[in-house]
Amino acid sequence: MEEINILLAQSKLNLAIYSLELSLSDIQKKHPTRLDLIEPMKTHLNGLNDALNVFRHLEKEVRTLKSLNFNYHLENMDLKYQNEQLRKTHKNLINGL
Numbered sequence: 470m471e472e473i474n475i476l477l478a479q480s481k482l483n484l485a486i487y488s489l490e491l492s493l494s495d496i497q498k499k500h501p502t503r504l505d506l507i508e509p510m511k512t513h514l515n516g517l518n519d520a521l522n523v524f525r526h527l528e529k530e531v532r533t534l535k536s537l538n539f540n541y542h543l544e545n546m547d548l549k550y551q552n553e554q555l556r557k558t559h560k561n562l563i564n565g566l
Contacts, residue, residue, distance in 0.1 A: 475528055482524060486517045 493510045496503060 475531075479521070479524060479528070482517065482521050486514065486521060489514050489517065 489510060493507065493514060496506055496510070500506070
C-alpha cells in the first residue's frame with residue numbers, strides 16, 4: 470500500500486473521530502438526558518480510537534518491515550556481487566592451471 474494511501478486513511482479515521490467527538494459533546498450539552506444516543510456514541514468513539522491505535526501500530530510495523538526488507542535486499546545484492554566475483558576468480562584459477 471502506498472504511503473499516501475495510508476496517510477489518507479489515517480486522516481479520514483482522525484476526521485471521523487473528531488466529528489463524533491463534536492457531535493457527542495453537542496448532544497451532551499443540549500440533551501444530557503438522551504443516554505440512548507450518548508452511550509452508543511461513546512462506545513463507537515472508543516471503538517474508533519482503538520482502531521486508530523491499532524492502525525498506528527500496524528503502520529509503524531509496516532515501516533519497520535519495509536526497512537528490514539530493504540536492508541535484506543541490499544545484503545542480497547552484495548552477496549550476489551561477491552558470488553559473481555568468486556566465480557570469476559574460480560574460473561581464472563581453473564583456467565590458469
